[in-house]
Amino acid sequence: MIAGHFGFAAAVKAKETRIPLWTLMLATAWLDVVFVPLLALKVETIEPVPGSANGYGESIIHADYTHSVVGALVLAAAFGAVAGWRLGRRAGLVLGGVVFSHWVLDLIVHRMDLPILPGNAGDLPRLGFGLWRLPAVSVTVEVLLMVVGFGLYWRAAARIDPKRARLLGGVAAASGLITVVLDLLAV
Incomplete structure (x- = not known):
């Protein structure tokens, strides 16, 4: 994604x-x-889905701190606060929202591996709509977002x-073509 x-x-x-x-x-x-x-410190992990070919979206991601709802909100608030201090209040709010948009977009594609609380405290149900299970649809959604x-x-x-x-149009077209080819090779 x-x-x-x-x-x-x-x-x-x-x-x-202005941003x-x-x-x-x-x-x-x-x-x-x-x-x-x-991930390098093994605090968060990635494991292959059993029986998968390890292609596009073929992993279960245990990002229990960075990609929990609360963790994403904290990271978004921190990023937004620093950006607001340097670039102004409006930019800070917008950038904080952009940080949290990552979690929202991940919710659409991830399997049910996104916790609500950091460290999956309380062992609450994990979230994710699992669009990665349909690679062609997932790639199409990603390409549409990009285009x-x-x-x-x-x-x-x-x-x-x-x-x-x-x-810019040429750079975007070339980048888009490369991304689509790489995504399709991973499917």
Whole structure:
């Protein structure tokens, strides 16, 4: 879903022109950025689905801190607070929302592996709609998010600087093609 996350960030950039694109891209990936060191420390884990080929969405992710509802809200609030301090209140609120959008998009594709509380405290039911079980549908949703997001971004950029918009269009098209090919190879 990483391309879908970036597509969402590009869509937000189309409306929030004062927020640097790199901060939106970092915000949309923030839960995964924090997840990586916790994965390296074996605090959070990834395990293959039994009997799977380990392709697209073929893992159960135990991101019990970064990808719990409460953990995602805390990470979003912290990111938003720092961004608000540096970029202003509105940018902080928007960027905090973009951070939490990661969890919402993951909810759609993940199997039921997203806890409510950090560390899965209370052993509450885990959440996830499991769209990854349908790789073709999952890839299609991700590609649509990416195309719509980058399309909105391109249109906004074209209004400001048509020359730059042509360059952005080419970069987005090439990136999109690479992402689709990689996603299809993983299916």
